[in-house]
Amino acid sequence: MGGRKNREGGKEGEETICAIIYQLTKNITAEQAKAGGFDAYYIDHTSGLWPTAAAGIPFNACEFQSKGDAITDLTEDLAAEQKARTTYDNLIRMIDDPEVLAPLKFLRQRELVHFQRFGEALEKIKDKLDAKNFYYFNPEFDKQFVK
Numbered sequence: 001m002g003g004r005k006n007r008e009g010g011k012e013g014e015e016t017i018c019a020i021i022y023q024l025t026k027n028i029t030a031e032q033a034k035a036g037g038f039d040a041y042y043i044d045h046t047s048g049l050w051p052t053a054a055a056g057i058p059f060n061a062c063e064f065q066s067k068g069d070a071i072t073d074l075t076e077d078l079a080a081e082q083k084a085r086t087t088y089d090n091l092i093r094m095i096d097d098p099e100v101l102a103p104l105k106f107l108r109q110r111e112l113v114h115f116q117r118f119g120e121a122l123e124k125i126k127d128k129l130d131a132k133n134f135y136y137f138n139p140e141f142d143k144q145f146v147k
Contacts, residue, residue, distance in 0.1 A: 013084060013107050014059065018049040020100055054087075071129075074122040081115035 025038070025047045033042035044050070051059040065076045088108035095101055 013110075014051050016103055016107055018051060020103060022047070022049055024100070070125050071122065074118050074125065077118040078115060078122065081111045081118060085111040085115070 025033075028036075028038070028042070028047055030039075030042065033039050040056075041050070053059075065080070066073055067076075085108055088104050088111065091104050092101060092108065095104065
């Protein structure tokens with residue numbers, strides 16, 4: 001449960017974004033890469049896919065957040081969904097290609113649904129803990145308190 005999503009929208013979102021970038025750059029020439037400000041990426045990866053943040057920071061395992069505590073991890077998941085939604089909002093504002101916008105809008109909508117589901121899960125956990133007035137332990141680890 002929780003914490004397995006990265007800050008930029010999760011594995012499925014990255015795969016979709018990489019597919020869009022591949023479609024947009026698959027026939028790019030070195031001159032086009034340079035003219036479009038894509039030259040540094042092109043030098044390192046040609047048109048190969050290398051997921052990075054907009055600032056150029058490569059994706060790595062540090063993007064995943066998990067503490068093993070349901071409340072902590074679900075709260076992190078909620079934040080990750082909102083961060084991903086904001087990223088999609090920003091992309092949608094900057095892009096006018098309908099073939100790129102359609103999957104971005106789908107991914108944005110999916111972030112909203114994930115946010116709602118994680119919120120519902122968090123409320124269920126909190127309700128169960130409220131019933132016993134417990135908040136002083138990790139419900140994922142201290143199973144003896146959750147019966």
